[in-house]
Amino acid sequence: MALAKPSPTLYVSNLETKTKKPELKASLYSLFTPYGQIIDIVAKKHDGGRGQAFIVFAEQSAATAALRGLSGEVFYNKELSISYSKSVSNATLSRQDPNLSREKAAMEAAKLVVSNAQGEYEQLEKEREADEAALRGEKRELDGTEEVEGHDGDERSAKRLKQEEEDEEEMELDEDDEEDDNKSSLICSNLPPECNSDIMSALFSQYPGFITVTSYSSSLPKSHSKPNQGAKSFIVKFDTAENSQKAQDETKGYLMQPGWEMGVSLK
Incomplete structure (x- = not known):
């Protein structure tokens, strides 16, 4: 792997895409933090960012150690692909520029997050509308047919059951976040x-x-x-x-x- 442009930020790809973002970021933190102080982890689920993340270390030497130590590591049953990031992260810029206060750096990062979040929201709305359209088409098909073949009915029931299970998992995740965690x-x-x-x-x-x-x-x-x-x-x-x-x-x-x-x- 070419190490021509060392950076404190690592680009990680080939990540498992079905894991929820809070769990993914926590797992990435646990995996990479033994190599040095991590100041930011960016993991996107939409806008072409599925299966990718950026790990921002406080020191470039820590990033290099993590790159060498974890390249090819099996993570959620997939081998990690790790390289130096081509761009400098906002977290790194705020540390390098003494004129940026902690509050200003956080607000600049927050503005970028808001912009990204808007894009993610729009993507979710598109997916929701597509799902609703598919359900409406399925209902019309059922209303216009006197008898539905057993196999087709079972397949549609399985799809609905899968959706209900995914919704239930989301609810369980929210409930778990409310549990007491010993003052942490x-x-x-x-x-x-x-x-x-x-x-x-x-x-x-x-x-x-x-x-x-x-x-x-x-x-x-x-x-x-x-x-x-x-x-x-x-x-x-x-x-x-x-x-x-x-x-x-x-x-x-x-x-x-x-x-x-x-x-x-x-x-």
Whole structure:
């Protein structure tokens, strides 16, 4: 493998495509973190990004060690293909430029995430509309036929059952994210309505041990001030209580927008 242009960011391809993004990012973090400090992991599920991810290390030497140590590694029953990224990540740029504050760097990354999230949303809408059109066509076919062959009926029933199972898995994933994790998670409140999990990931992925972000709808701790109208809340999960404490200390009171002071506390 050519190593002509070393970079602290690795491009990883040939990833398994059916794994949900939070699980995929957590697994990639566990696999690559022994080689050095990871400051960001970018994994896309749409817009041609299926089966691909970018692992951003704090140091280029750590990226090189990971590339040499993990190329060809079997990950979810597929051999990883790893190379240096051709472009510099936003996380790396913010570390190299001393004029960029942590808040400004996070906001710039958040803007990019919002743009990408919009594209992902549009792709999901297209897929949903296609699924609905297929279901309408199937219903018309059933209404216009007095007797359906047993094999065809079984096949359609199997498709519906598979869809129901996938929806059930999504619900179980959301429920699992709400379980107590021994103080290794943060409750973040008073976030603007347009804020989402991807934007929060862009903010907290710069802290060691970050795993994932999910929405939070339960009552807020008494230590949090009354949120603005329409505000959102999130759970931010870390691998250890120590890392979640560090992130809390550095983000408490963070302004996502003027007038939206974020409340942060240990779960």
